Amino acid sequence: MKSNTVPEFILHDVMLKIPYKWAAGEYMGEFLTQLKESGRIYSNRCPNCGRYSCPPRPVCGVCHTKTEPRDKWKAIGPQGTLLGFCVTEQSFMVPNTGKMLEVPYSIGIILLDGAPVTLQHRLAESNTEKLKPGMRVEAVFKPKEQRLGDIFDIIHFKTIS
Amino acid sequence: MSQRVAIVGVGMTRHTSRRPDVNDGELINEAVTAALADAQLSIKDIDSVVIGNMDFFEGHYLSDAMMMDYTGARLKKGLKMNTGGTVGSMEVVSGFYNVASGICDTCLVIGWEKHDETAVTPAISTMGDASLDRPFVVGALTGLAIEGIEYMHRTGCQLEHAAMARAQSSQNAARNPHAHLRDKYTPEEVMNARMVQYPLNLLMVCPTSVGACVTILAGEKKAKKISKKPVWIKDHTTVHPEYTGNHYQGQFDLPGYPRRTSMMMAGSTILKRNHITQPMKEIQVFEMYDPCAFVQMSWLEDFGICGHAEGWKMMEKGMTALEGAFPVNPSGGVLCTNAIGDSGIMRVAEAALQIRGDAGEHQVTRDVRTALASGFGGAFWTDLLLLKKDLD
Amino acid sequence: MLDRVGIVAAAQTKYEATKLDKHLSQLVLEVSDKVAEEAGVSLVKDVDAVVSNSQDHWDGRTISSCPIPEVTGAHLKDESKVADDGAYAVMYGAMKILSGHHKLVLIVSHCCESMTDVSMIENCSVDHIFHREIGLDYTVCGAMQARRYMDKYKVTREQFARVVVKNKANALSNPYAQEAARLTVAEVMKSKMLAEPITELDRKPVSDGACAVLLASEDLAKKICKNPVWIKGMSNCYDVHYPGDRDLANCDALIKATKEAYKMAGIHDPLKEIDLVELSEYFSYQELLWTEGLGLCGRGEGGKLIESGATGMKGDIPVNASGGLLSGVPVTVAGTSRVAEATWQLQGKGGKRQVDGAKIAVAHGTGGLCGQMHCVLVLEKGGK
Numbered sequence: 001m002k003s004n005t006v007p008e009f010i011l012h013d014v015m016l017k018i019p020y021k022w023a024a025g026e027y028m029g030e031f032l033t034q035l036k037e038s039g040r041i042y043s044n045r046c047p048n049c050g051r052y053s054c055p056p057r058p059v060c061g062v063c064h065t066k067t068e069p070r071d072k073w074k075a076i077g078p079q080g081t082l083l084g085f086c087v088t089e090q091s092f093m094v095p096n097t098g099k100m101l102e103v104p105y106s107i108g109i110i111l112l113d114g115a116p117v118t119l120q121h122r123l124a125e126s127n128t129e130k131l132k133p134g135m136r137v138e139a140v141f142k143p144k145e146q147r148l149g150d151i152f153d154i155i156h157f158k159t160i161s
Numbered sequence: 162m163s164q165r166v167a168i169v170g171v172g173m174t175r176h177t178s179r180r181p182d183v184n185d186g187e188l189i190n191e192a193v194t195a196a197l198a199d200a201q202l203s204i205k206d207i208d209s210v211v212i213g214n215m216d217f218f219e220g221h222y223l224s225d226a227m228m229m230d231y232t233g234a235r236l237k238k239g240l241k242m243n244t245g246g247t248v249g250s251m252e253v254v255s256g257f258y259n260v261a262s263g264i265c266d267t268c269l270v271i272g273w274e275k276h277d278e279t280a281v282t283p284a285i286s287t288m289g290d291a292s293l294d295r296p297f298v299v300g301a302l303t304g305l306a307i308e309g310i311e312y313m314h315r316t317g318c319q320l321e322h323a324a325m326a327r328a329q330s331s332q333n334a335a336r337n338p339h340a341h342l343r344d345k346y347t348p349e350e351v352m353n354a355r356m357v358q359y360p361l362n363l364l365m366v367c368p369t370s371v372g373a374c375v376t377i378l379a380g381e382k383k384a385k386k387i388s389k390k391p392v393w394i395k396d397h398t399t400v401h402p403e404y405t406g407n408h409y410q411g412q413f414d415l416p417g418y419p420r421r422t423s424m425m426m427a428g429s430t431i432l433k434r435n436h437i438t439q440p441m442k443e444i445q446v447f448e449m450y451d452p453c454a455f456v457q458m459s460w461l462e463d464f465g466i467c468g469h470a471e472g473w474k475m476m477e478k479g480m481t482a483l484e485g486a487f488p489v490n491p492s493g494g495v496l497c498t499n500a501i502g503d504s505g506i507m508r509v510a511e512a513a514l515q516i517r518g519d520a521g522e523h524q525v526t527r528d529v530r531t532a533l534a535s536g537f538g539g540a541f542w543t544d545l546l547l548l549k550k551d552l553d
Numbered sequence: 554m555l556d557r558v559g560i561v562a563a564a565q566t567k568y569e570a571t572k573l574d575k576h577l578s579q580l581v582l583e584v585s586d587k588v589a590e591e592a593g594v595s596l597v598k599d600v601d602a603v604v605s606n607s608q609d610h611w612d613g614r615t616i617s618s619c620p621i622p623e624v625t626g627a628h629l630k631d632e633s634k635v636a637d638d639g640a641y642a643v644m645y646g647a648m649k650i651l652s653g654h655h656k657l658v659l660i661v662s663h664c665c666e667s668m669t670d671v672s673m674i675e676n677c678s679v680d681h682i683f684h685r686e687i688g689l690d691y692t693v694c695g696a697m698q699a700r701r702y703m704d705k706y707k708v709t710r711e712q713f714a715r716v717v718v719k720n721k722a723n724a725l726s727n728p729y730a731q732e733a734a735r736l737t738v739a740e741v742m743k744s745k746m747l748a749e750p751i752t753e754l755d756r757k758p759v760s761d762g763a764c765a766v767l768l769a770s771e772d773l774a775k776k777i778c779k780n781p782v783w784i785k786g787m788s789n790c791y792d793v794h795y796p797g798d799r800d801l802a803n804c805d806a807l808i809k810a811t812k813e814a815y816k817m818a819g820i821h822d823p824l825k826e827i828d829l830v831e832l833s834e835y836f837s838y839q840e841l842l843w844t845e846g847l848g849l850c851g852r853g854e855g856g857k858l859i860e861s862g863a864t865g866m867k868g869d870i871p872v873n874a875s876g877g878l879l880s881g882v883p884v885t886v887a888g889t890s891r892v893a894e895a896t897w898q899l900q901g902k903g904g905k906r907q908v909d910g911a912k913i914a915v916a917h918g919t920g921g922l923c924g925q926m927h928c929v930l931v932l933e934k935g936g937k
Contacts, residue, residue, distance in 0.1 A: 009181035012682060016220055020613035020669050022291035025576025032292060051418070055293060059582055061403035061623035064597045083413045084314075086306030087359040092282040096295060107297050109307055109413065116415040120297045128359045133314045151293055162556065163653040184682065210791075215615060216636070222610040222677040225637065226921035227794055234791045236809055239926075240645060243609065243636035245616035251633055258645065261652035263556075264787075287615045401632040403623030411629075426629050540619050 017098075030070065031055035035153040039141045040075040043115050044068050052076075052115040076114035078139035079160065083118060084109045085133075087126050110137055110157055122156040136160045162263045165552060167384035167391035169267075170200025170377035171510045176341035176370040176498045179277040185219055186231030189273050189373045193233055196269070196375035202387065207377070208265035209238035211256045213248040214274050214502030217284035232271055238264070245288065246301065247399075248272065249374070249505025250450070250536025250544035256378045257394055266380045272506035273373035281369045281501075288540065301452060302366055304541060306358045308412060309455040313360070315414075316459075318473035320360055323454035324351035325476050327364050327496060330457075333483055334493025336522035341370040341498040351454075365454040367499035374503045374510050381552075392513040395531075396435055397546040400426045404540040412541065423543035427535070428464030431545050440466045441487040444547075445529040446515045448508040450537040451494045457481065461489065464535070464545070488525040491515065495537075505536030509546055516550045558647040559774025559781030559935060562591035562767040563893035568731040568881045571667035572761035577612060578620035581605075581663050584765035585625045592767050592777050594657065596626025600767075602655045603632040606642035606662035608885055610674045625659060638833070639764065640888025640918025640928035644787045646768045656770045662890075664883035665761035679922065680795065691835065691922065692756060696748035698801040698923040699838040703750065705802040706853030708841060710750050714741035715859050716837040717754050717879055723866060724876025726905035731760055731881025741837075755837040760881040764889040766896070780936030782896045785913075786818030789928035796923055807846030807919070807927040815848070818931035820913070823848040827931075829898055829908045830864075830872045831891035832917040834879060839924065840864075844872060847915060847929070866908070874898065874906045888918020888928060899934040 024032060027044075032055075034042050043052045044067045046060035053060070053067065054076065060067055085108040091101045106126040109118050124140070125131055137157040147153040172195025180188060189212075197203060210232050212225045221227055225234075225241035232239075240259070244251045249272035256270035282301075289295035297303065312318055328348045334340035346364065354364040384391040400423035402409050411421040437443045447466065451457050458472030466487065467475060475481055481489040490496070492511040495504045512532035514520040530551065536544035564587035566572070566580055589596045605621040618634035621627065635642040639662040646658040672690040679689045702708055715738060724733035736754070744754040774781035790813075792806035793799050820826050830847060834840035841855025849870060850858040858864060864872035873879075875894040882890050895914035897903050903911075911934065918928045 011181060016677075018610075018613070018669060018673050018677075020291075021573060022613060022668065023573040023576055023665070024292040025574075025579050028290075028292050028576060057623065058579060059624055061628045062597075064595070064626040084307035084311045085359075086303055086310065086361075088303075089356045089358065090282075092280060092286075094296070095283045095287050096291070107303055107307075111413070111415060116417050118410060118413065118415070120294050122297070133310060151296065163651060213636075216609040217615050219681075220677060221681065222608060222674060223637075223921055226791065226925050227678065227680060229791050229794045229925070230798075235793055236790060236806065238789050239791050240641055240789075241636045242633060243616075244618065244634050254633070255645070258648040258652050258654075261654070262648035263651060264648055284615055287609075287613065288619060290620070291613070399631040399633055400629055401618075401622045401627060403628040404619045421629065423629065538616065540616060 027056045027058055032149045036147040036149040039144065041077045041112060041119065041139065042073045043076050043117050044073045052117040054112065054117040054119055074115060077112035080110040080112040080137055082108050082135050082137050083111050083133055085123060085131050087128050108137065108157060121154055124156045124158040163261055164263055164380040165393065166257050166260045166378050166380060167388065167393045168376050168513045169379045169384050169388040169391055170196045170202065171513055172196025172199050173339050173374040173507065173510060174372045175339055176372035176500060178370065180275065180371045185275050186228045188275055188371065189228055189271060190231040192373035192375040193269065193271065196377050200377045200388065202377065204233040206267055207233065207237060207269045208267050209259050210234035210269045210271065211240050211252050211259060212271040213242045213252040215245060215248060216243060217287060218281060218501065219275055219278045233269065244538055244542065245540060246501055246538035247505055247536040247542050247544050248502050249507065250509060250534065250546065251505065253376060253506055253509045253546065254397055254399060254544060257397065260378050260380050266383045268378045270376045270378060270506065271373065272503040274500035274502035275371050276369035276500060277371050302358045302361060305453040306361050309360050309453065311413060312455055312459040316470035316473065318458060321348060321352065322458060322473040322476050323365050324348040326454040326457045327351045329482055330490055330493050330496045333491050333523055334497035337492050340493040342368055361453055367452045367495045370498050370500040372500040372503050374506045376506060376510050390517045392516045393549045393552050395547045395549045396431055397544065398427050398430045399544050401542045409541050422463050423541055424460045424463035427543045427545040431547050432465050435547060444531045444533055445527045446491060446512065446525050447489045447533045448492060448512040449489055449494065449535050450504060450508055451490060451496050452537060454496060457489055483523065484526050491520065491523045491525050505544065508534040508536065512548050516548055556651055557771040558650045558784045559769050559771060559778065560766055560784065560896045561769045561774050561778035561781050562588040563896045564588045565729045565764045565890055565893055566762040567729050568760050568762040570731060570759060572665055573667060577663055577665060578624045580763035581621060581661050582624040584763045585659060585661055588659065588765045588767040594777060600626060600657050600659050601631065602649055602658045603627040604642050604646045604658060604660045605632060605634045606639050606660065606885060606889065607634065607664060608636055610677055611664050611666065611669065611885065613669060625661060638888040638918035638920040638928060639886055640892060640916060640930060641789060643766055643889060643892050643930065644789060644928055647784050647787060650768055650770050656773050658768045659765060660768065660889060661763065661765040662886040663763040664885040666759045666883050667761050671759055692751055693748050694796055694922045695836045696751045697796060699750050699836065701801040702838055702842055708856035710742055711738055712841060712856035712859055713755055713837040714738040716834065716840045717741045719865055720873050720877040720879040723874055723906060724880035727876050727880065730876045732758055733876060733880060751836055757835045757878040758881045760883040762883055762886055764886045764893050766889055766892050780900050782899045783933045783935050784930055785933045786814040786931035787929065788813035789926065791926045794925060801923050804842055804846035804924060807843060807924065810927045810929045811847050814929040814931050820931060824870060827870060827913050827915055828911040829874060830870060830915045831875060831895045832872060833887045833891060833919045834877050837879065840872065840877065843917065847917065871908050874903065874908055891916040891918060892930060895932050899932055
C-alpha cells in the first residue's frame with residue numbers, strides 16, 4: 001500500500017540474491033547419480049563399528065574409520081518404516097528457488113529396509129489423521145527420463161499399509 | 162595462569178516483534194549499557210568483547226566488525242562465535258575461555274538478534290545440506306515437530322501436555338517485563354491455536370523476537386572485588402552431534418542403535434562431573450532453551466533430571482511451575498521470547514538473576530544456590546552450563 | 554609470561570582456484586586426518602575439542618560448521634565455530650587449553666571462495682544502511698586505503714609491486730601455493746587495473762582450500778611431538794568499522810595487538826629477535842603497512858623496508874617466505890595457514906622455502922574492511 005506520508009522510521013526493503021555453486025562431492029554425488037541411473041538408494045557401512053551412513057560418507061562419524069568403498073555400498077529401501085513426521089501449514093520462500101512453498105507439506109523420517117539408517121523426505125500423505133509412526137511407506141521415483149540426479153528424483157514416500 | 166570465572170553483570174533489552182526505532186547496533190548498545198550499569202563498570206574496565214548472532218538473520222557478514230561502534234570493542238580484544246541456535250550460550254562459553262585462560266580479566270559477552278530484519282524460516286533452511294536435505298528443513302521446527310511425534314509415541318505423552326507446558330510458560334512470562342509474549346493462556350486456549358507444523362501449533366512454538374542480552378564475566382580475583390553477588394560458572398559442556406546432511410540419526414531408536422541425543426550426553430557429563438546424584442534436589446532451577454512446548458518434558462528426561470516418561474507426568478502435577486518442586490523456565494523461556502542469537506545467553510542471564518535473587522516477580526520460591534542453563538541449536542546441538550552461588 | 558601451548562602438527566590442502574569437485578567436508582577431512590597422523594593421535598579418542606572456522610556467507614549455509622563434527626571425530630563432542638579469520642581460531646583454541654579444560658584441540662578452517670561471488674560477499678560485511686549500495690567491496694576499500702597510504706607517506710606503486718614480485722617468486726618453492734611466477738615490477742604495474750592503484754596482480758587471487766593446526770598443552774605436546782612450536786605471545790584487537798572514522802594509513806589495532814603479543818613473548822627488538830614473519834596481505838600494499846604495524850620498521854617506512862631487501866628470502870627478516878596470500882589462500886583459512894607455515898619453518902619443515910636457523914616467528918591474521926581487526930601470534934621453536 002503506497003502512502004504519501006513519510007514513515008516514522010526508515011526501513012530499507014531489499015531482496016538479497018547471491019549466486020552459489022555447492023559441490024556435492026564424490027560420495028553424495030555418487031548417491032545422487034544412483035538415484036538417477038539405477039533408481040536405488042545407497043548407503044555405506046563402517047567396517048569398524050558397523051554403523052551405516054545414508055547417504056554414503058567417506059568416514060564414519062562415530063569412530064572415524066574409513067567407510068567401505070563403492071563396490072560394497074548397499075542399496076536399501078525403497079520401502080521403509082515411518083519413524084516421525086510433520087505437516088507444515090505455513091508457507092515461506094525457499095532460498096534456493098525464490099518460490100513460495102506449496103502447503104500443506106508433509107515431511108517424514110523413514111527407517112529404510114536393509115540398514116538401521118533413515119532418510120528424510122517428503123510424504124505423499126498430508127492428512128495427519130492418516131499418519132502414524134510405525135506405518136510402512138515406499139519411495140516413489142520419477143520416470144528415469146525425468147530424473148536429474150537430485151534428491152527430487154524421489155518424488156515422495158507413499159503409504160503402503 | 163588459569164582462573165575461575167564469574168558473571169558480574171547482566172543486561173537485557175525488552176523483547177518484542179519489531180524494533181524499527183533502532184538499528185542493529187543501537188539495539189546491542191541498549192543491552193551493553195544496561196549490563197555495565199548492573200555491574201557498575203565502565204567500558205574501560207572491559208578487556209575483551211565477544212559477540213554472536215546468526216549471520217543470515219540480518220544478512221551481515223562479519224557482524225562483529227560491523228557493530229564495533231556499538232559494542233564498545235574499539236581497541237579491545239574480541240571474537241565472534243557462530244554455532245547456530247546455541248550461539249548465545251556459546252558466547253558465554255567463549256567469554257569463559259577468554260577469562261579462564263588468564264588472557265583477559267573481564268569479558269563483555271553479547272548475544273543479539275533482530276528478527277524483524279529478515280525472514281527467519283528460509284534463513285534457517287539454509288542449514289540443510291544443499292544437495293540432500295535443504296528442501297526438507299522447513300526452518301527450525303521440522304526436527305522439533307518430528308521429535309514431538311516421536312516423544313508422544315515412545316512415552317505416552319499427549320498433545321494436551323504440550324499445551325500445559327505453554328500455558329505454564331505464559332504464566333511465568335506474564336511476570337517477566339523483558340519477555341516478548343506475555344499474554345496468559347489456559348491449556349484449552351493453547352490447543353485451539355492455529356496449526357503451523359503438525360503437531361506444533363502457533364502457541365507451541367517459539368516466536369521470533371528482537372532483543373539483545375549481555376553478561377559480563379570476570380576472573381575470580383576481580384569478580385570478588387567488583388561484585389557483591391558474583392555468580393560462578395562452575396562447569397559447562399558443549400555437545401555437537403554430526404550433521405552433514407539428512408537429519409541426525411541419533412534422535413531415534415534404530416535397530417542396534419538406541420537413541421543418543423546431545424542432551425543425554427551433556428546432562429550425563431555435567432551431573433557426573435559434579436557428583437550430582439539427586440538433580441531435582443541439588444539443582445534449584447533450570448533455564449532450559451525450549452524452542453517448542455514438548456521439550457520442557459522430553460529434554461528434562463534426556464538431560465537426566467528425571468526418568469523415562471516422567472517429564473510429562475511432572476508437567477501434569479505442576480512440578481515444573483514457578484512454585485513447583487523443580488522450576489523450569491521461570492522467565493517464560495524461549496517459548497515466550499526468542500531472539501535466536503540472544504536466547505542462549507538469556508538462559509544464563511536469567512539463571513544468574515535467580516541465583517542473585519534479582520529476578521523480581523518471576524523469582525522462584527526455592528532458595529537458589531545452583532542453577533542449570535542450556536542452549537540448543539538447529540542441528541540438535543547442546544550447551545549446558547552449571548552456575549553456582551558459592552564456589553566451594 | 555604465558556603457560557605454554559604447543560602446536561604439534563599442521564596441514565594444508567593445496568590451494569587452488571577451484572576445488573568444487575569435493576564437498577567442503579572432504580577438504581576438512583583431508584587436513585584433519587593429516588594432523589592426527591602426524592601427531593600420532595586419534596581424532597575420536599584423543600582430541601578433546603574441535604574449533605572449526607568458516608563463514609556462513611562464504612559457504613551459503615547457516616551454521617556452516619554442520620558438516621564438521623562428523624569428519625573431525627567430534628561427533629557428540631565439543632566442537633565450536635569461530636567466525637573470524639583463522640588466527641583468531643588458533644588463539645581461541647590456545648585459550649581453551651590455557652583454561653585447563655582441554656589438552657588437545659584441533660583447529661580447522663575451510664573456505665571455497667569459488668563457490669560464490671567474492672565482491673557480493675565482501676559487500677555484505679559493509680554497513681547495510683549507508684555503504685552497501687555505494688558499491689564497496691574489499692578491493693574498492695583497499696584502493697582507498699592504498700591511496701591514503703601513498704598520499705600520507707609517499708610510498709609508491711613500485712614498492713607495492715615489489716611485494717608481488719617477491720611473494721609470487723617465493724611461492725615457486727611452496728608446493729601448496731596456488732599461483733607462483735617470476736614477475737617484474739613493470740609487469741605487475743601494467744596488469745589490469747581493478748581500482749586505482751590496485752591491479753589484478755596486486756590482489757590476492759580467488760582461492761579454495763582448508764588448513765588444520767593441532768594444539769596441545771605443554772606436557773602433552775612434549776610427549777607426542779619431538780619439536781612442538783610454542784605460542785609465546787598472542788593478542789588481537791578491533792578498530793572502528795566505518796573506514797572514514799579512522800586514518801586508513803594508520804593501523805592502530807595491529808599496533809596494539811602487536812604490542813601485547815610482543816610483551817607476552819618478551820620481544821623488545823623485533824628486527825633482531827624475530828627470524829621470519831608470515832602475515833596476511835590481501836593486497837600488496839598491505840604487506841608494507843602491516844610490517845610497520847608489526848614494528849619491523851617505523852611508520853611510513855614499509856616501502857623503504859622492502860627496497861632494502863630485508864624482507865626478502867636472503868634478508869634479515871623474511872616476510873612471507875611461503876608466498877603469502879598473494880600466492881592464493883582463501884579468506885578465513887588465511888590466518889590459520891600463516892600459523893601453519895610459521896610452524897613448519899620453526900620445525901625445519903620449510904623445504905625449499907626454509908628460512909635457516911629460524912627460532913622465533915610471527916604469524917598474523919586480519920579481517921574486516923581495510924584491516925579493521927588483527928590477530929598476532931609469536932611462535933618459538935621447541936625441542937632440540
